[in-house]
Amino acid sequence: MNNQKGFTLIELLAVIVVLAIVTVLATSSMLPLGTETREAAFRLEATNAVKSAKTAKETYDLGNLNLDSTGTKSCYNKETKKMCFTIESLIDLGYYDLDDDDKETFKGHIDIDLTNSKKPKYTLYFKKNDEFRFVGLNHTNYDKNGDIDNDVWNESYESCSCN
Secondary structure, eight states, X not given: OOOOOSOOHHHHHHHHHHHHHHHHHHHXXXXXXXXXXXXXXXXXXXXXXXXXXXXXXXXXXXXXXXXXXXXXSOEEETTTTEEEEEHHHHXXXXXXXXXXXXXXXXXXXXXXXXXXTTSOEEEEEEEETTTEEEEEETGGGTSTTSOOOSSOOOGGGXXXXXX
């Protein structure tokens, strides 16, 4: 009597095919969630960048920050009533905190229009590598209901001009 236990080659191949199909279905349903999560993280970083610029502006208003002597790439022009902070200078000044790995990842600057002294206008030029890019006013443009424009970016957005 031949009493052997085990699986045949056909049974093993069937199991492998079923596992492959399940893996493909699971992966394809999870990929969009990863993109949404990365975009949500980018929106949060954009919000933090503007909040950091607001804090730096308030520190300047109190007389505790001199942009001329800091050696940063930020600026303030009293005649045009424009102030600007680069992401790099906000990090250097200690107003914006990023992990060491992210310091080279995020680029851009925040323009602050001070013509209305009671309600300054913040314009954000912000990107994460080439994955997400945003150019626009205030946080209402990049909050959970806003759109992130991935098409518009100019290298000059990484530096300040207060002219």
